Amino acid sequence: MKDLDRILxxxxxxxxxxLRCWLRIPSVCSPAEPGAPFGPVLRSMLDQALADCAxxxxxxxxxxxxxxxxxxxxxxxxDALAILAHLDIVPVGDxxxxxxxxxxxxxxxxxxxxxxxxxxxxxAALYAMAAVKQAGIPLKRKVRLILGCDEESGWxxxxxxxxxxxMPRSGFSPDAAYPVINIEKGGYFLTLKAMPxxxxxxxxxxxxxxxxxxxxxAAEALVVGDEALAxxxxxxxxxxxxxxxxxxxxxxxxxxxxxxxxxxxFPHLGRNAIGQMLILLRDLGAQAxxxxxxxxxxxxxxxxxxxxxxxxxxxxxxxxxxxxxxYDGDGIEATLDIRYPxxxxxxxxxxxxxxxxxxxxxxxxxxxxxxFVPEDSELVQGxxxxxxxxxxLERKTIAIGGGTYARVLREGVAFGALFxxxxxxxxxxxxxxxxxxxxxxxxIFARAIVKLAGKEA
Ligand SMILES: [Zn+2]
Numbered sequence: 336m337k338d339l340d341r342i343l344x345x346x347x348x349x350x351x352x353x354l355r356c357w358l359r360i361p362s363v364c365s366p367a368e369p370g371a372p373f374g375p376v377l378r379s380m381l382d383q384a385l386a387d388c389a390x391x392x393x394x395x396x397x398x399x400x401x402x403x404x405x406x407x408x409x410x411x412x413x414d415a416l417a418i419l420a421h422l423d424i425v426p427v428g429d430x431x432x433x434x435x436x437x438x439x440x441x442x443x444x445x446x447x448x449x450x451x452x453x454x455x456x457x458x459a460a461l462y463a464m465a466a467v468k469q470a471g472i473p474l475k476r477k478v479r480l481i482l483g484c485d486e487e488s489g490w491x492x493x494x495x496x497x498x499x500x501x502m503p504r505s506g507f508s509p510d511a512a513y514p515v516i517n518i519e520k521g522g523y524f525l526t527l528k529a530m531p532x533x534x535x536x537x538x539x540x541x542x543x544x545x546x547x548x549x550x551x552x553a554a555e556a557l558v559v560g561d562e563a564l565a566x567x568x569x570x571x572x573x574x575x576x577x578x579x580x581x582x583x584x585x586x587x588x589x590x591x592x593x594x595x596x597x598x599x600x601f602p603h604l605g606r607n608a609i610g611q612m613l614i615l616l617r618d619l620g621a622q623a624x625x626x627x628x629x630x631x632x633x634x635x636x637x638x639x640x641x642x643x644x645x646x647x648x649x650x651x652x653x654x655x656x657x658x659x660x661x662y663d664g665d666g667i668e669a670t671l672d673i674r675y676p677x678x679x680x681x682x683x684x685x686x687x688x689x690x691x692x693x694x695x696x697x698x699x700x701x702x703x704x705x706x707f708v709p710e711d712s713e714l715v716q717g718x719x720x721x722x723x724x725x726x727x728l729e730r731k732t733i734a735i736g737g738g739t740y741a742r743v744l745r746e747g748v749a750f751g752a753l754f755x756x757x758x759x760x761x762x763x764x765x766x767x768x769x770x771x772x773x774x775x776x777x778x779i780f781a782r783a784i785v786k787l788a789g790k791e792a
Contacts, residue, residue: 417506550605552596
């Protein structure tokens with residue numbers, strides 16, 4: 336490994352140059368053009384990345400602008416060690432204090448949209464491959480870096496790849512955190528509908544949430560009422576400790592409450608503003624269907640009130656996020672994003688939930704199976720060894736509620752590139768990647784490649 340470590344050190348400045356070049360391309364998905372299914376900027380991003388891979392001596396393929404790969408070594412495609420990363424980024428958003436596409440280097444960090452998600456890890460993997468190649472380490476299988484362009488949106492890149500070429504069976508995606516994520520919970524998405532009926536406070540409008548996988552951080556409802564109702568609402572909210580504004584306008588009251596935005600895969604980090612509003616409406620005496628939602632879901636994210644809570648020791652608890660509510664005076668539509676543990680069969684989830692929501696019918700449902708790679712597999716053990724040897728940190732596997740590219744490989748895990756002591760700044764303002772972490776990742780990936788794809792001496 337001595338040679339390998341020396342080569343890795345020598346490659347560090349070049350790695351930074353490549354990363355900064357990639358980060359200066361604002362590769363957000365935009366409308367399709369001929370040869371550019373995710374827009375011309377992503378097309379030039381992919382061309383640039385593959386040109387850099389080719390310059391390092393890898394053979395490259397561009398699959399119609401959807402996705403590309405760079406590889407070295409010999410053997411069947413199916414058996415290649417795959418490393419899956421992505422070149423597309425989420426929009427810049429507000430709150431930046433640095434230029435998001437300048438790739439400023441300051442205090443050992445590189446700042447840019449996409450620095451940590453996912454261009455930094457992609458470049459680290461590329462230079463890990465380059466170091467193994469330059470060290471002349473003989474391989475028993477191909478090593479293939481797959482660079483997608485649609486991870487943040489619809490995974491159409493992966494779909495295209497699978498339809499035109501062979502997806503390897505095994506590998507990892509450095510698009511999450513260390514150590515190894517070997518369990519991704521299953522997903523179950525339910526939309527329920529009911530007509531509000533019977534006695535009670537009338538809600539006129541309640542539309543909150545854009546995406547089911549987001550814990551809504553603010554909610555607004557319009558109800559029939561006067562100053563007295565507004566006062567009651569304010570004191571109820573105060574009792575719960577939730578912010579609320581109640582504005583009276585000709586016989587109606589506009590209620591606005593604020594929670595904490597989060598991701599449906601980690602609902603405990605957020606505070607669901609729809610749930611807050613439902614509880615306020617119930618306590619103000621709203622019609623039955625609203626009370627059912629408040630009682631069965633409310634502020635819970637473990638499915639307890641819905642009768643679907645579950646847990647296994649490997650994957651942890653089921654989570655449930657009420658991400659969207661739609662009501663304009665017709666029916667109430669509520670959309671749930673449920674992440675369930677490995678041991679659950681989700682077939683009866685909708686029927687179980689409906690027992691607690693008797694006025695509701697299921698008008699939409701979709702599922703995504705859980706993904707699992709056993710801890711004792713050669714892949715997981717090889718990655719944990721590489722991680723531990725470079726960092727000295729604890730070898731362990733973790734389960735998450737989210738879905739990464741890893742699940743498109745029959746035996747795929749997420750591996751890096753965020754270290755346990757680092758904050759997750761993906762999708763946030765002033766996104767950055769630490770150079771020290773990238774250098775460590777290069778070493779970890781290079782060792783992993785040698786362990787998993789190198790010929791035994
Ligand atoms: Zn990502």
